[in-house]
Amino acid sequence: xxxxxxxxxxxxxxxxxxxxxxxxxxxxxxxxxxxxxxxxxxxxxxxxxxxxxxxxxxxxxxxxxxxxxxxxxxxxxxxxxxxxxxxxxxxxxxxxxxxxxxxxxxxxxxxxxxxxxxxxxxxxxxxxxxxxxxxxxxxxxxxxxxxxxxxxxxxxxxxxxxxxxxxxxxxxxxxxxxxxxxxxxxxxxxxxxxxxxxxxxxxxxxxxxxxxxxxxxxxxxxxxxxxxxxxxxxxxxxxxxxxxxxxxxxxxxxxxxxxxxxxxxxxxxxxxxxxxxxxxxxxxxxxxxxxxxxxxxxxxxxxxxxxxxxxxxxxxxxxxxxxxxxxxxxxxxxx
Numbered sequence: 001x002x003x004x005x006x007x008x009x010x011x012x013x014x015x016x017x018x019x020x021x022x023x024x025x026x027x028x029x030x031x032x033x034x035x036x037x038x039x040x041x042x043x044x045x046x047x048x049x050x051x052x053x054x055x056x057x058x059x060x061x062x063x064x065x066x067x068x069x070x071x072x073x074x075x076x077x078x079x080x081x082x083x084x085x086x087x088x089x090x091x092x093x094x095x096x097x098x099x100x101x102x103x104x105x106x107x108x109x110x111x112x113x114x115x116x117x118x119x120x121x122x123x124x125x126x127x128x129x130x131x132x133x134x135x136x137x138x139x140x141x142x143x144x145x146x147x148x149x150x151x152x153x154x155x156x157x158x159x160x161x162x163x164x165x166x167x168x169x170x171x172x173x174x175x176x177x178x179x180x181x182x183x184x185x186x187x188x189x190x191x192x193x194x195x196x197x198x199x200x201x202x203x204x205x206x207x208x209x210x211x212x213x214x215x216x217x218x219x220x221x222x223x224x225x226x227x228x229x230x231x232x233x234x235x236x237x238x239x240x241x242x243x244x245x246x247x248x249x250x251x252x253x254x255x256x257x258x259x260x261x262x263x264x265x266x267x268x269x270x271x272x273x274x275x276x277x278x279x280x281x282x283x284x285x286x287x288x289x290x291x292x293x294x295x296x297x298x299x300x301x302x303x304x305x306x307x308x309x310x311x312x313x314x315x316x317x318x319x320x321x322x323x324x325x326x327x328x329x330x331x332x333x334x335x
Contacts, residue, residue, distance in 0.1 A: 084297025165198025181214035225252025284328035
């Protein structure tokens with residue numbers, strides 16, 4: 001005899017709730033009280049009920065998927081952001097697809113493809129270098145920008161980048177440093193500019209000094225950090241500390257000066273930005289500005305889900321605070 005498949009009505013009876021509560025629990029468990037959620041999930045297990053995700057998505061005219069677009073899948077910075085997103089999307093019953101905007105010669109075309117393809121119900125975009133022109137058309141899925149941003153009217157979740165630059169300077173001044181250099185990110189990048197803005201404002205406010213020759217152009221990569229170290233080594237009048245706009249640049253800088261026989265922090269102090277996983281395992285471990293990357297990913301995911309549920313292309317932007325992680329790459333010096 002063929003056993004009849006359990007229905008949502010069977011689950012409702014077993015849990016002592018309405019079918020609407022069962023549906024809400026399975027589609028958005030975070031909005032249901034814990035006791036109700038546990039009762040429904042227990043009933044699902046006892047009855048053997050299986051959600052037909054395909055049919056559910058067809059009824060709602062949704063794909064059940066979201067896409068995260070980032071500029072470099074190999075960059076370790078994105079790992080915690082994706083983990084934070086994945087946890088929220090998974091709980092809501094959405095699959096997370098990840099794609100690299102730089103995998104093809106035409107990243108703008110790649111963005112347009114995903115906006116038009118109908119492959120996903122929403123997009124989290126982590127590449128702020130792309131043009132916002134494609135995002136102005138109304139016939140597109142909801143888009144949330146994470147970490148970077150293009151224009152103020154697009155919803156975004158970002159760190160307090162200017163505050164991070166100011167925090168780095170304040171810490172270095174507190175450790176006795178008055179001559180402070182900076183390695184920037186790529187020109188035209190919103191993160192580079194706001195971190196530089198925070199750095200420069202804090203230099204003035206803290207009574208420290210910097211010079212044009214102490215501002216080294218980078219691109220967030222270890223190679224550009226090493227190139228900045230060569231420029232620093234070539235100076236006759238060097239800053240005693242350098243704030244790097246990314247941990248990867250700080251790592252490149254540290255390796256280059258150590259290969260020349262100099263010591264960190266005795267000969268030069270370093271502060272990074274991001275707190276990537278390897279930062280605490282260097283020699284010396286890197287003092288850095290921590291972005292709460294998992295929280296950025298989670299909040300971006302929740303914002304996107306709210307926009308999808310509301311059928312809206314707009315939503316509130318959010319700035320998340322940063323903190324300084326003190327390790328061993330900054331020496332205290334006599335003022």
